[in-house]
Amino acid sequence: MGIITEPLLLQLMVGVLIGLGAGYLGSFMILKRMSLVGDVISHVALPGIAIALLFEVNPFFGAFGALFLAVLGIWFLERKTEIPSETLVGIFFALSLAVGILITPQTELLEALFGDIAEIALLDVLLTGILTAVMLFIMAKIYRGLTLSVISKELAQSTGVNVSKTSFLFLLMVALVVALGLQVTGTFLMGALVIIPAAAAKNISLNLSRYTMLSGIFGAISGLGGILIATRFGLHPGPIVVLTSGVIFLITLLFKK
Amino acid sequence: MAHNETILTVENLGVKFDENEVLKNLGFFVQKGDVLAIIGPNGSGKSVLFRALLGxxxxxxxxxxxxxxxxxxxxxxxxxxKxxxxxxxxxxxxKSKDQGKIVSVLNSVGISDENHEQDxxxxxxxxxxxxxxxGGQLQRVLIAWAVLDDPDVLLFDEPTSGIDIGGEETIYNLLRKLKEERNLTMLLISHDLNIVYKYANNVICINKEMTCYGIPSEVLDPAALTKLYGGEASFYKHEHGHHH
Known part of the structure; x- marks a missing residue:
């Protein structure tokens, strides 16, 4: 393997941070039975990216704006009914992907769909680092209430947890991490990076602290390993990052508890 | 300790889901140290009453x-x-980081067997x-969890199934023990009239509205039970005439 160049170092830092954040949050998405929501939600980012590109704004803000609206929608659906409105969510998100593909400038489409870390700058690393730290801080505040509301909403509420507020903050963090992760994996594959490391960690964990920690570590390893392998063989990093997480998942399957 | 201190007053309570009236015109009070049983057929609004009481x-x-x-x-x-x-x-x-307290509360709900030290x-x-x-272990764990932070009042919603029958009796013995040890006031939803006669000093019957309220041995006459359960009541009493 060649010498680690400065751009590669920046790419690896972003990859590790995003893998860590996506893996950690993903562990709670699986607990909340939101695996599919995690997958389709990232598609909503595409029209947001397109609009940001048209107005020459940083795509992150466009993506986050679109994701924010999407989680707001999910949150309202969650409050209104106990049953997640999967069909509705599925239709809405597929449509937004279609619209996104139409309005994204042709030259940017591939990058938006599959991510591109070639031109990552120090500023991106800083933004990713700071926002990941904010996310971990907020999760530390809400994870008890979140866990309890997974077991029973009523039990959580009876001990003073504001289930609705907790759920909203969590979804907001999902929007944040997905928007950040788009640089690495693009809109098509970000859902996978949220779900696969967590699914792998769940295979070999009996308790929550191990599960969430391993989930973050697996995500980080996927980011690190994926980018290194992709660079070595001149491949597109996004899919390799996701495939790396897939390999980790297969290995954990052998040790399933 | 003052036992006639009223700690809960409910007046003209009603709950509606959309336009559907689930509870209507309930009124009762609870004094410190009471064991109030809430009975009624399935879907009569018992659990909704708890949720209203918990806000x-x-x-x-x-x-x-x-x-x-x-x-x-x-x-x-x-x-x-799973x-x-x-x-x-x-x-x-x-709920609590205090490991010693957690172990002690588990011991007090009878997590033990003959072969091991309790701790x-x-x-x-x-x-x-x-x-x-x-099912039985989970029930004990949930009770332990509920009393971990030393509550004054315990609201217990009895599972319709999930506890093995042998264990059912001991859950109530356990609740009684906890009530004595911890000065608890208890509100319990029960599907078992035998439990109500044995453990409760007050009972309310709910079928959307309140159809009886008072001391179990006085208000749970055949007429009241027929009104509450229809034909089911005789079955309930009969079943618990036997020893399991």
Whole structure:
């Protein structure tokens, strides 16, 4: 393997941070039975990216704006009914992907769909680092209430947890991490990076602290390993990052508890 | 200790879901140290009453708890996935970090067997997945969890199934023991009239509206039960004439 160049170092830092954040949050998405929501939600980012590109704004803000609206929608659906409105969510998100593909400038489409870390700058690393730290801080505040509301909403509420507020903050963090992760994996594959490391960690964990920690570590390893392998063989990093997480998942399957 | 101190007054309580009236015109009071049983057929609004008392659903009318009371709740059922990676210990630590207190509360709900030291067993249990517990064990764990932070009032929603019959009697013995040890006031939803006669000093019958209210041996006459359950009542009483 060649010498680690400065751009590669920046790419690896972003990859590790995003893998860590996506893996950690993903562990709670699986607990909340939101695996599919995690997958389709990232598609909503595409029209947001397109609009940001048209107005020459940083795509992150466009993506986050679109994701924010999407989680707001999910949150309202969650409050209104106990049953997640999967069909509705599925239709809405597929449509937004279609619209996104139409309005994204042709030259940017591939990058938006599959991510591109070639031109990552120090500023991106800083933004990713700071926002990941904010996310971990907020999760530390809400994870008890979140866990309890997974077991029973009523039990959580009876001990003073504001289930609705907790759920909203969590979804907001999902929007944040997905928007950040788009640089690495693009809109098509970000859902996978949220779900696969967590699914792998769940295979070999009996308790929550191990599960969430391993989930973050697996995500980080996927980011690190994926980018290194992709660079070595001149491949597109996004899919390799996701495939790396897939390999980790297969290995954990052998040790399933 | 003053036993005639009223800690809960309910007046003209009603709960509506959309336009559907689920509870209507309920009124009763609870004194410190009471064991109030709430009975009624399935879907009669018993669990909704608990949720209203805990402030979890919007209601009309009055629910006045005495100031500064701590309420704890044991829900009827939990949908715990067997795959949920949450240990019993972590479940307790959501509420308290005090390991000694957790072990002691597990001991007090009778997590023990003949072959092991109690503390050893409790500590072993803390490492288990919550979703792997048997129905009876989970029930004890939920009760332990509920009393962990020393509540004044325990609201217990009895599961319709899930506890083995042999264990059912002991759950109530346990609740009685906890009530004595911890000066608890208890509100319990029960499907078992035998339990109500044996453990409650007051009972209310609910079928959307309140159809009886008073001391079990006085108000639970055949007429009241027929009114509440229809034909089911005779079955209930008959079943518990036998010894299991």
């Amino acid at each position: 979890l659903v919007p209601y009309s009318g009055k629910i006045n708890w005495a100031k500064g009371l701590k309420l704890s709740y044991v829900p009827q059922k939990l949908n715990i996935d 795959e949920l990676p949450l240990s019993v210990g972590e479940f307790f630590r959501i 050893h067993l409790a500590r072993h249990l803390l490492k288990q997945r919550l979703g792997w517990l048997s």
